[in-house]
Amino acid sequence: xxxxxxxxxxxxxxxxxxxxxxxxxxxxxxxxxxxxxxxDLIGLAQTGTGKxxxxxxxxxxxxxxxxxxxxxxxxxxxxxxxxxAAQVGENFDLYGKYHKLNKALLVxxxxxxxxxxxxxxxxxxxxxxxxRLLDLFERGQILLSDIxxxxxxxxxxxxxxxFIPDIEKIISLIPITRQTLLFSATMPDEIKGLSEKFLSNxxxxxVAPPASPAKTVDHRMIEATPRTKKTVxxxxxxxxxxKNAFVFCNRKKDVDMLGxxxxxxxxxxxxxxxxxxxxxxTETLQAFKDGKIVxxxxxxxxxxxLDVSGVSHVFNFDVPFNAEDYVxxxxxxxxxxxSGKAWSLITESDEKFVAAIRKLIGDEIPTEKVEAASKxxxxxxSKxxxxxxxxxxxxxxxxxxxxxxxxxxxSSSPKAAQPRPAPQRNSSRNADNDSVDxxxxxxxxxxxxxxx
Ligand code: AMP
Numbered sequence: 478x479x480x481x482x483x484x485x486x487x488x489x490x491x492x493x494x495x496x497x498x499x500x501x502x503x504x505x506x507x508x509x510x511x512x513x514x515x516x517d518l519i520g521l522a523q524t525g526t527g528k529x530x531x532x533x534x535x536x537x538x539x540x541x542x543x544x545x546x547x548x549x550x551x552x553x554x555x556x557x558x559x560x561x562a563a564q565v566g567e568n569f570d571l572y573g574k575y576h577k578l579n580k581a582l583l584v585x586x587x588x589x590x591x592x593x594x595x596x597x598x599x600x601x602x603x604x605x606x607x608x609r610l611l612d613l614f615e616r617g618q619i620l621l622s623d624i625x626x627x628x629x630x631x632x633x634x635x636x637x638x639x640f641i642p643d644i645e646k647i648i649s650l651i652p653i654t655r656q657t658l659l660f661s662a663t664m665p666d667e668i669k670g671l672s673e674k675f676l677s678n679x680x681x682x683x684v685a686p687p688a689s690p691a692k693t694v695d696h697r698m699i700e701a702t703p704r705t706k707k708t709v710x711x712x713x714x715x716x717x718x719x720k721n722a723f724v725f726c727n728r729k730k731d732v733d734m735l736g737x738x739x740x741x742x743x744x745x746x747x748x749x750x751x752x753x754x755x756x757x758x759t760e761t762l763q764a765f766k767d768g769k770i771v772x773x774x775x776x777x778x779x780x781x782x783l784d785v786s787g788v789s790h791v792f793n794f795d796v797p798f799n800a801e802d803y804v805x806x807x808x809x810x811x812x813x814x815x816s817g818k819a820w821s822l823i824t825e826s827d828e829k830f831v832a833a834i835r836k837l838i839g840d841e842i843p844t845e846k847v848e849a850a851s852k853x854x855x856x857x858x859s860k861x862x863x864x865x866x867x868x869x870x871x872x873x874x875x876x877x878x879x880x881x882x883x884x885x886x887x888s889s890s891p892k893a894a895q896p897r898p899a900p901q902r903n904s905s906r907n908a909d910n911d912s913v914d915x916x917x918x919x920x921x922x923x924x925x926x927x928x929x
Pocket of ligand 1: 498523
């Protein structure tokens with residue numbers, strides 16, 4: 478099937494051609510004709526499947542006739558995070574380059590002045606995070622009574638973030654005659670309830686079973702201990718051909734700490750989490766997209782759904798508490814048909830989270846075992862351990878890939894030369910399993926195959 482078979486106009490087809498997409502992805506093939514028929518839609522699709530274009534393209538087509546009135550946007554896209562909202566906005570710019578549509582982006586942490594000016598002129602598309610939208614509505618800056626198309630993107634994430642009451646409130650402010658599109662990677666009961674309440678006879682399209690990882694991601698696990706985690710990560714980055722990677726931590730303080738530690742080890746690494754000021758978040762994300770940062774150390778909220786093309790790796794420094802987050806995290810690589818690799822560091826106390834991930838995915842995940850790896854040193858190794866062993870030992874493999882992950886203009890920074898804090902005995906005993914133990918850098922604690 479071609480894009481021209483979907484009912485999109487010439488301007489859009491030209492914009493798509495300019496970008497270089499040749500064929501619609503399955504969600505686009507299924508969803509676009511339904512949206513163009515003005516039907517309500519539930520799209521069960523993960524990020525990375527092309528789902529954003531599956532609603533932005535037909536929306537642009539439908540909005541191309543008619544005009545927006547001052548402070549009365551004609552369509553609304555609700556996204557859970559600022560970054561996702563910005564990304565949806567970028568999609569509108571990209572696909573709508575031959576249309577004269579006004580877009581306003583309302584996200585927290587940024588000045589509202591410019592956005593209000595756009596709203597005053599009349600916005601065809603309003604893209605917003607729920608909190609900021611309600612804030613502006615309550616101040617009387619905006620009317621939602623002209624909204625004809627409502628999109629709720631990443632609905633399950635909205636649920637995780639506690640936004641459902643806000644969403645319900647926003648929907649109650651929008652005319653009932655609207656068209657509603659709801660996208661979600663998974664369909665928990667609360668989201669099912671939401672769609673039953675607010676969607677009218679919706680068509681359901683699904684492109685992959687809920688919460689299944691993309692086939693293009695080779696995902697694996699590796700055993701570690703709280704003390705060895707950082708070193709195992711470093712060795713993994715060294716031995717893999719890392720072009721760029723997301724490194725996930727469960728906690729914001731660990732994002733900062735691990736980012737700092739990786740920089741000290743000479744890597745091009747920067748943190749991204751929800752406590753950072755918005756301008757810094759935007760700047761960091763842009764630098765990562767531009768290839769100026771190689772390792773983006775981040776929390777779930779900051780990274781969920783971020784579309785950075787061509788990311789080679791994902792490292793889960795911490796196993797996510799929520800199994801569905803695992804699928805989302807590893808989905809940051811292997812996007813749009815490209816292949817990617819994901820590694821998760823697992824410790825003994827992650828057992829129940831790992832079991833939940835396996836259950837959700839319904840499949841075994843190849844795991845490099847510490848025991849097997851240790852045995853590899855005594856010749857009774859398993860296949861994978863011996864492979865790992867040859868890959869990770871020796872000067873050449875130690876140095877070459879490292880150079881590859883050093884960012885542009887970032888040789889071993891002066892920071893890298895700083896002495897590391899003296900190891901403290903028993904530090905692991907108090908170590909929070911999910912936090913970075915700053916002092917745990919003892920080569921002797923490593924599995925044999927990871928020792929130099
Ligand atoms: P999404 O699932 O919306 O986050 O999109 C994932 C990625 O797929 C983005 O980088 C899009 O630019 C890309 N993409 C969307 N549609 C297509 C297509 N038809 N062909 C190739 N890439 C696409």
